[in-house]
Amino acid sequence: MRASLSSESLSVQTVENYLTALRKMFVVEDMPAWSPNLRSKTAIRTSDTRYFVDPAIAAAAMHIGPNDLMNDLKTFGFLLETLCVRDLRVLCGSH
Numbered sequence: 001m002r003a004s005l006s007s008e009s010l011s012v013q014t015v016e017n018y019l020t021a022l023r024k025m026f027v028v029e030d031m032p033a034w035s036p037n038l039r040s041k042t043a044i045r046t047s048d049t050r051y052f053v054d055p056a057i058a059a060a061a062m063h064i065g066p067n068d069l070m071n072d073l074k075t076f077g078f079l080l081e082t083l084c085v086r087d088l089r090v091l092c093g094s095h
Contacts, residue, residue, distance in 0.1 A: 019050075026053055027052065027053060027057060028050050028051065028052055028053065029050070029051055029053055029089070030048040030049070030050050030051075031048060031049045031050075031051060031085065031089070032048055033046055033047055033048060033049075051082050051085055051086065052082060053086060054086065055079040055080075055082040055083045055086070058078075058079060058082065059079060062075075
């Protein structure tokens with residue numbers, strides 16, 4: 001049985017404290033917003049994107065395995081994106 005939290009049950013400060021702890025433990029990393037044109041003042045993403053350092057963490061937290069992912073290709077796509085971003089950041093040395 002999975003526990004669910006309503007958005008009203010956690011204060012903003014509590015969430016910020018959790019995120020700080022997760023960053024310090026290298027569980028999550030933020031990728032800054034970016035712009036494809038170096039001279040453009042407008043970023044495509046206006047806020048950072050947060051990724052688990054390993055998509056297996058997300059799969060384990062959701063209690064899902066390979067069969068679940070094959071039946072939910074949207075979630076599979078999100079986890080694949082996280083995997084690709086992780087590998088690219090490691091290869092580029094931008095972690």
